[in-house]
Amino acid sequence: MSCKLSCSRCFLYFLNVLYITFGLFMIVVASLVITGTSSLREFIDYRPEIKPIFEGIYMMISAGVGLFLVGFIGCAAAVRQNRYGLWFFLLLTVTISCLQWIGAIVTFVNYPEGKKFMKNTMNIYSNEEILSPCLEIDDNNKRDLCFHQKKYKVEKSGWAEVLMNERWQSNTEETEMLFEIASPMVSVVWEKIQKENQCCGLAGQSDWIDSDFQKIPATCCNSDNLTNRTEIARNNRPVTRHYCSKGASNFVGCEEKALKYANLTGIAFFYCFISELLGIIVTSVYIKQLKEARSPKIIQEKM
Numbered sequence: 001m002s003c004k005l006s007c008s009r010c011f012l013y014f015l016n017v018l019y020i021t022f023g024l025f026m027i028v029v030a031s032l033v034i035t036g037t038s039s040l041r042e043f044i045d046y047r048p049e050i051k052p053i054f055e056g057i058y059m060m061i062s063a064g065v066g067l068f069l070v071g072f073i074g075c076a077a078a079v080r081q082n083r084y085g086l087w088f089f090l091l092l093t094v095t096i097s098c099l100q101w102i103g104a105i106v107t108f109v110n111y112p113e114g115k116k117f118m119k120n121t122m123n124i125y126s127n128e129e130i131l132s133p134c135l136e137i138d139d140n141n142k143r144d145l146c147f148h149q150k151k152y153k154v155e156k157s158g159w160a161e162v163l164m165n166e167r168w169q170s171n172t173e174e175t176e177m178l179f180e181i182a183s184p185m186v187s188v189v190w191e192k193i194q195k196e197n198q199c200c201g202l203a204g205q206s207d208w209i210d211s212d213f214q215k216i217p218a219t220c221c222n223s224d225n226l227t228n229r230t231e232i233a234r235n236n237r238p239v240t241r242h243y244c245s246k247g248a249s250n251f252v253g254c255e256e257k258a259l260k261y262a263n264l265t266g267i268a269f270f271y272c273f274i275s276e277l278l279g280i281i282v283t284s285v286y287i288k289q290l291k292e293a294r295s296p297k298i299i300q301e302k303m
């Protein structure tokens with residue numbers, strides 16, 4: 001019996017080391033996903049379907065933190081051979097495993113709708129030099145007031161719902177509303193996403209070519225791949241604008257960049273789940289062995 005107890009205890013030590021390692025790995029890679037897609041959170045207030053994607057990832061980070069801490073609890077319970085401590089460890093392991101699965105399912109279920117929304121926003125992207133008339137106001141107080149009024153209009157307009165209804169392009173009123181109210185904010189967010197992550201569109205330059213914009217923004221490539229083009233601005237004046245030339249030198253898609261860390265999170269999720277499953281089995285066996293070792297019958301046989 002002592003040999004079985006020793007083997008189970010050693011294996012439990014090993015599994016708890018895995019808990020600590022994989023928990024830390026989960027925290028790091030899931031945090032990188034959040035950091036790499038931080039600009040997308042600008043849209044959360046306007047498209048609720050995006051919020052659960054981040055909530056699911058935060059759940060996985062929480063599960064990673066829990067797994068990291070539970071690893072130390074499991075080691076302590078195994079050293080003391082405390083059945084109550086082991087039961088507590090078992091309960092926490094099951095809870096963390098459930099939290100991981102919920103986080104993964106929430107992210108997976110809401111991702112397609114969030115992706116569709118992001119692709120639709122590319123249709124109202126604009127590279128006007130002055131995206132908002134508020135920027136033309138010299139007085140600081142009046143300019144701030146203008147921005148507050150614009151923000152209020154954006155929040156109350158329901159533009160995200162209009163955008164997801166693909167018939168807006170045949171409705172002049174809805175089209176004007178989208179380009180007047182939503183386009184400035186959407187354009188700034190896309191510029192920020194592409195600059196910070198050195199990426200282009202969702203799947204690459206083809207997204208922009210296939211969108212209503214039909215050109216590749218300057219933030220999609222390095223300066224050595226830019227080309228100049230003279231166009232007529234909103235104020236009817238000719239302006240020189242910069243675009244990326246179509247070619248292999250442009251940045252990869254933003255989705256590909258984000259999925260690089262998301263795939264690592266999936267790997268971490270798999271290894272965490274396997275270690276948790278083994279932990280549940282080994283802990284259950286170890287608790288049973290401890291109970292048998294301390295039962296009166298076993299003690300009498302030993303005497």
